[in-house]
Amino acid sequence: VQLVESGGGFVQAGGSLTLSCAASGFPFDDYAIGWFRQAPGKAREGVACFRSSDNSVAYADSVKDRFTISHDYAKRTVILQMRDLRVDDTAVYYCAYAQVRTYAATSYFLRMGPYNSWGQGTQVTVSS
Numbered sequence: 001v002q003l004v005e006s007g008g009g010f011v012q013a014g015g016s017l018t019l020s021c022a023a024s025g026f027p028f029d030d031y032a033i034g035w036f037r038q039a040p041g042k043a044r045e046g047v048a049c050f051r052s053s054d055n056s057v058a059y060a061d062s063v064k065d066r067f068t069i070s071h072d073y074a075k076r077t078v079i080l081q082m083r084d085l086r087v088d089d090t091a092v093y094y095c096a097y098a099q100v101r102t103y104a105a106t107s108y109f110l111r112m113g114p115y116n117s118w119g120q121g122t123q124v125t126v127s128s
Helices: 106-110
Strands: 002-006 009-012 017-024 031-038 045-051 056-059 067-072 077-082 091-099 122-127
Touching (some): 031 067, 031 077, 031 106, 077 091
Antiparallel strands (some): 002 017, 017 077
């Protein structure tokens, strides 16, 4: 499984960025792709996830209504559109893959536990 993130960078508060996760090397049946972030000195947290079986998505409360996750099946890429960025959105953002073996709600995939493959991360820095 290979996951490659891109699109990070510097942006002023209130601005927008779009992150991409190019995914390959796994069977494209029932799976989840999650976006996580880790700020310095803090635990990694889930921000958004996508589940292929029903195209359902889930978001952390901290990013709801500001971030949008979508899947380009043709390009095998999962996109995270981020708008109205805040200083506390500054973090390294990772995408991750999980094979789905549960009937749990999509929000279950905001947790790190289900994921066994991770990208290298891309830095997002929001300045005030």
